[in-house]
Amino acid sequence: MTVRSRDSSYSLGGYLFLLPNFTGFMLFVFLPVIASLLLSFCKWHIFNDPGPRFVGVGNFVRLISDPEFRYYTYNTVFLMLGIPIGMGLSLALALLLNKGIRAIRLYRMVYFLPTVSAGVALLVLWLWIYNPNYGLMNYTLAKVGIKGPNWLAGGTKLQFLKDWLGIDPMCYWSKIALMLMGLWTGVGGYNMILYLAVLQGINPELYEAADVDGANAWQKFRHITWPMLSPTTFFIFIMSLIGGFQGGFQAAYVMTQGGPEGSTTTISFYIFRELYQNHHSGYASSIAWFLFAVVFTLTLISWRFGGRVVHHE
Template sequence: MRTAASKSALHRRDWLWALLFLGPNVVLFLCFTFAPMLFGLGVSFFSWNMIEPPRFVALGNYLQFFTGDPLTGKVVGNSAYFVLGALPASILIPLGLAVLLDKGVKGTGLFRSIYFLPLVASAVAASTIFKWVYAKDFGVLNQVTGIFGIPRQDWLFDERLVIPSLIVVAVWQRIPLNIILYLAALQGVPRQLYEAARIDGAGAWSQFRHVTWPMVTPTTFFVLVITSINLMIGSFDMINVMTQGNPLNASNILVFNIWRTAFVYFQMGYASAMAYILFLVVLAFTAVQFVLQRRWVHY
């Protein structure tokens, strides 16, 4: 009986310690994340400009996005172009660089310091620098291309060039974290597998294809999920600093359009509805990735 009582007391003590450490985080989550999410869901069923009383419109805001907003097609197309354009490079470039770093090629010590720069620089600061780089008259990029006789381009105010220019910045910002993830995965690959492959006559490409790639597919899946989510919802700072959706909404993606609808046009209900539509898009895109990963991820 005494043993059972002592175990029960120990169990209660563990629960008290757990509540002590988790309680503040749970309270903050409920107050600053969960409650605003519920509030936003409620607001999405109203027409509200923060001045006049809210007016209940049921699913009107959601229907407006799909049938009544002339910008919907443009914004969705821009978002798809941006995400699908940046996603492959955000995975393949870090993977290639991580393989080189793992092999210990010359200059890796210096490069390890350089590739951390995007990780420690704030998104606003990095976007401001790239805005200067892309400037038409005095930008570094046009100065360099001018040496080779290439005419100056208005990189951020040309409808054809603005999304590709933003993709370059987005990829640059996401390379460091993905390199770190891939390096951790590569260091977990048993070296005996490479030795066995070399004994069998496998070259560098064969070793990568039959040893490295299968072993890093779980990490690739993780990188794919977090990078796609980050591109869809984490690119607001870059768009806001560099283009603000210009020219003529050519760089207006969904996450920026939500902010502009809410805090420039003060259509809080419609902005909340778009936010939940974006949430459902991210959820569906992630679910599809989880279904398809069974075909190519090796655990």
């Protein structure tokens, strides 16, 4: 066998090994993405219509004027308000675990455990925690003399908004409940691990030199630790931004079904509802592509201006 024929057989073997993955990618990723893009310009009720009917940008025009979509976008953005809080708590936890304390590996495992646990199992656990009659949350509040609310169903009117803006919105505890749950599952997860990895890679000689100069703990954090953490912080922010717009489906589906009165319905759950419950495949596809455009635009803007706050060695 010549060298050329041997190389050809090796190349053929490599392509054969790649073929299953490539086939799966084409069938389950690439072609569905192209199909959803085409459907976003069509109107098609899966069971009532004989086939897709081209409507141009009609779905996107409907989307912009859809009050439900605006409300569910507000829900999504509201839940994303927990992102900076979660990032700050993850950083604080990483700083704590970076100290030379006993059983540090055990603490790291315990804090990271919710991230690798089954999502549905955690949601069932939180259903018990938020139960208004025997849940842990209201039991703890009762011990300090506070009557807990119905976390996943109750709400209170925001009277000041009615007085100022003439609207009568409800502030549902379910939004707060889902945000608190997200903080619990996210603080000790991958964000903490990323921060911890960077902290352990900082040269200790930098802190020793700062000690010689008489720097206090805050000055060392501000001038040494934080600049080193800024690229990781920027990366975490971008990923959290993307995940925030795409998230909320699992919790809404398992815990609240999007209620009460749509207060926990996010954009991702709205897409699911339009596609699998209302069978509006074209409109659901337009929502998905509109969401992609928003996330892509915000990501580009963040990358464009993020370099101003990121320290590069």
